[in-house]
Amino acid sequence: MPGNLVIKGGLVVDPSQRLEEVRDVFVEGGKIAKKAPEGALVVDAAGCWVVPGLVDMHVHLREPGREADETIASGAAAAAAGGVTTVLAMPNTEPPLDNPSLLSLLRAKAAIDAKVNVLFAAAVSLGQRGAALTEIFRLREAGAAALSDDGRPVMDSGLMRRALEYSRDAGLLLIDHAEDLGLSAAAPMNEGPAAAAKGLRGAPWSAETIHVLRDVALCELTGAGVHIAHISAAQSVAAVRSAKKRGLPISAEAAPHHFALTDGDIEGFDADYKMNPPLRSKADREALLEGLADGTIDAIATDHAPHDGAKKAAGLALAPCGVIGLETSLGLALTLLVAKKVIDKKRLVELMSAGPARLLGLKGKGSLRPGCDGDVTIVDPKARWTVPGSFISKSRNSPFLGMNLKGRAKATIVAGEVVHAL
Amino acid sequence: MGDGSTLEPEGPALQDLSASEIESILDAAASFKKSKTSKALAGRVATLIFSEPSTSTRSSFEIAARRLSAEVLGFSTASSSLLKGETLLDTIWNLEAMGVEYFVVRHEVSGILEELAPRTKASLINAGDGAHEHPTQALLDILTLREKKGALKGLKVVIVGDILHSRVARSNIHGLKKLGAKVTVCGPRALVPSGIESLGAAVSHDLDAALSGADAVNVLRLQLERQKENFVTSLPDYYAAYGVTAERLSKIPGCAVLHPGPMNRGVEIESAAADGPQSAILEQVSNGVLVRMAVLALIEEWRSHAG
């Protein structure tokens, strides 16, 4: 029977059930089951961790408009290869995803093309121009999973206030790309010694923190949840931590490149180290590690942003922002966070599965409780591998090429179907 | 990098040169003072690609290449067509296929030469990339100071002006530090990038304090459009705080005045300072040709050794 599985002998790590023990996991008809179904395929997970399917709440799949860089199909395949069973695609496509009909079309396409669950965030403002709100209720009816103008910040605080009020009424999470464009001034990297040495303008950390602090104030004003995308600066982490202490419904995600690298790691003028927000200082990186460990940061999300090679060849100053991440995210988290004891494996599962599933209100995801969706990632924590020069993604703009990592997805299962296996 | 007498074909970035390599370029430049011309580049073609207008650097390279008997192909470019690295690379590959071995490149984008150099067999010589480096300018500044002051070691050199956007400042800091000089960069906070002290320069925002005891001051050109971006309040206001004037220089009579040109008289420098007894600005211009001859000749030597 398709969708029937016995995942045998793995260490099941499922914080939703406070579970960390060797046992079998069953999937029947695409859902987690209590006992072994008849005629099930047996998947050997001995020596591996069996965790709820990973949820990456921040990816750019480039469809429609930039299919040379990525498509829903190629991005979903890259996700599967990285152990990710659900992705949230950002709406800064060409044209932007700002209306219910385009959303319906894309959801229909994803249902056919994608190996994993592809969810869509709809734009906050029409055309992502920051002037007029999108039709939030109709977008929800059409299946929007969140709202975001990602790629651009919502610069107008009045518009942001209304967007938060409506996102609360509609029950959709608002995800903000926090950046004051006047302060960042399109600088290609972080302000500091590395930019000074290269002769490039730098964007200060405060460009992000100012908007995080604004969002905290608007969160308090409206009572609506705000989620800070790709948090990168120490002061932003501190702002989120103190807002959480006051009980405000604020959350944040961090990207692997920000917890792995600093602006001092940028090789020459290599544009594969260019993204927005930029790689920041050592102190910022350490603050992210602390925030990941202490619960200030709720999710690890890649900000997977494919660009084909020619665009990145323009160099650090001119190339577009963004790096791919779906195929390296789990390996980096295992190598740099779990192996270095920044976090334990339970916390890893919270950050990469249960946390983002909870933030997006995804029932049946982020947990291996019977009745939940049969989305499972089998992690081989001991597998040593080197990030290769080619990817399942259509693009290869990664700063991690050639890096040695320990741990990766051995198999990825979506609704009981094995969509990736080593 | 080689044994100190030759340069790799990427051409110098001062950040990557050792003190002895810098000295050997300066020595080679000084030797051209006597011998004026040579056949070092006979039969070679040097192409000048400038995506920003610069009469003086361009003329200086052209004269240098001709004195070494190279043929010179001047390249007028619409900056927009070359802004993208790929277009520039295509141009270089085409000319390389026609036998051009030397490209002198000026480009408004920091780091563009580092991106292009590994992708061509020709030698790219940096005539200024964005706010990153302008190696031959720093070399000619340093040669001029060496002639004026003898050794560079222990000299106090102040670089004043728009440090944020200045390739001249960065190359000078690298070169001067390697030769043992003490460097202070001075300008309003808006034009001094945070973290510049990591290159080994002291930072000041008070010109009079910075100039006290200085052996040389290198006055940077202020791009007039900086005012539109609010980097400066007004040009007269800038001049009041950071203009190098004869009055300021009168307190430090031993201080040499350098300027990479072209000057905005009355904005960053007073005419009486630019043309006065402490000015070494015309010597800089003469030394520019010699330094560029030295760089081209040393790279040719490297290329012939490398076969």
Ligand SMILES: [Zn+2]
């Ligand atoms: Zn973003």
